[in-house]
Amino acid sequence: MEANHLKENLRKCSRCAICAEVCPIFHIKKNEVSLTRGKFTQLLGVLNGDLKFSKKIKKNLNLCLNCGKCQSFCPSNIDAVKIFANFKYKNLSKLERFLSSEFIFKLKMLPFNVFKRKYKEKEGEIHFFGCISSYKNDFKCCAMPYLSKGRLDVYEKLMTHNIKMASDPKIKKIIFSCATCYDTFKKYPLPRTIEEKLYFEPELKIPNKPFTYHKPCHMSDETYSKINETLKRSENYIPLPAQECCGFGGDFFLSHPIITLKLMMKKRKQIKKTGAKKVLTSCPVCSFGLLAGKILGGFIEAFYKE
Ligand code: SF4
Ligand code: SF4
Structure with missing residues (x-):
């Protein structure tokens, strides 16, 4: 994306803060720079020449699960993941290029x-x-x-x-x-x-015991409602009260283990509350995250207080 195109997109942000309601990172960090809107303000500052693209700004950009939830709820439909990628691309070090090869x-x-x-x-x-x-x-x-x-x-x-x-x-x-x-x-x-x-066409094996379903962040609401129709046909299905991120987001857990841990434990708590004996999902990374929550969760719960 050219600088002018980026600016044009960033200026579409009306600062309504709807992204604050859905951004999993903001729910944990609760500061402006962890939020889509805050990141946009900094990036616009860079493009306008008021700010230098510093290590701190880069760190803030990496504080993102690339889940795309902000875009799905944004009234201006701003593609934050694409915008962040453009800034990251221009500022990758040799080592980062190698590690992301x-x-x-x-x-x-x-x-x-x-x-x-x-x-x-x-x-x-x-x-x-x-x-x-x-x-x-x-x-x-x-x-x-x-x-x-x-x-x-x-x-x-x-x-x-x-x-x-x-x-x-x-x-x-x-x-x-x-x-x-x-x-x-x-x-x-x-x-x-x-x-x-x-x-x-997700491979959903409906179990014969109480189960729930974790919606992967990237799944559109339209696809989710179709899946929900199938799930609701089973009397064993218990929907989660809210569909929140499992915290894994690719290899985000490697660079931000504490945030992942907090999101994972939050998710585990919600699942436990439903009384479900099994959790289905439609993303291999989420499956891995949910499994980690199940195995590590009990152990961590003994030490971790939210
Ligand atoms: S939801 Fe969109 S327009 Fe509203 S503050 Fe967030 S990024 Fe800006
Ligand atoms: S992509 Fe996800 S984690 Fe990143 S800013 Fe948007 S809602 Fe937050």
């Missing part, structure tokens, strides 16, 4: 290869499982992990590749089971012919 990402994903699944695809159908489950076909990562790190170059490269693959006329249906991949793909500049091929 495809090589390192693939290395980090290696342990998850145990989850590789085999799937019989029907003719004309492709399953886009996402990075944790493997790429069975010629598609590549949806590129959200790179966007969140500010690697716009890798994001553009992978996005261009995936659009090219999706435009194959032999492919009639692309099925996603991860909400983040689906949402990221849908945000590509896609022609209608490709948009119509995209389907979100």
Whole structure:
């Protein structure tokens, strides 16, 4: 994004503070710079030449789960994740570039290869499982992990590749089971012919005991309400009173473990209150976060007071 385009977007912020109601980071930190609006004010200051892009501003930008919740609720529909990525991209150090490279990402994903699944695809159908489950076909990562790190170059490269693959006329249906991949793909500049091929079909195994459902932050409300319709058909379904972030957001937990821990424990508390014996979700990273909450939670609860 050019500086003028960035400024134009940042000026759309009316400072209404609706993002304060939904931003998981703001709920924990409760200060202006942790909020979308506060970050925007600083970035506009940088573009206007009133502020220097300092380490502190960079730190504030990294204090974000890239969940996109602020955009879904923002009356001006400002894409904060894209804006932050533009500033990060221009200010990446050599080490940060290396750590956010495809090589390192693939290395980090290696342990998850145990989850590789085999799937019989029907003719004309492709399953886009996402990075944790493997790429069975010629598609590549949806590129959200790179966007969140500010690697716009890798994001553009992978996005261009995936659009090219999706435009194959032999492919009639692309099925996603991860909400983040689906949402990221849908945000590509896609022609209608490709948009119509995209389907979100989560693998929900409805249990025979009380269960609840965790909505991944990237899942649109429209998709969530469709899933809710399916879940509500089961008498064992207990909806969560509020759908809050599990705290993991890619590898955010590695750089901000305390915030992740607080969000994880908050989530665990909400789940426990429902009395559910099982939690379903539609994102592999959220599954990992919820599992961590379940295993570590009891142990941490003995020491942790919110
Ligand atoms: S919701 Fe949007 S317009 Fe309102 S303060 Fe937040 S970023 Fe600005
Ligand atoms: S993307 Fe999520 S964590 Fe980041 S500012 Fe928006 S709501 Fe907050």
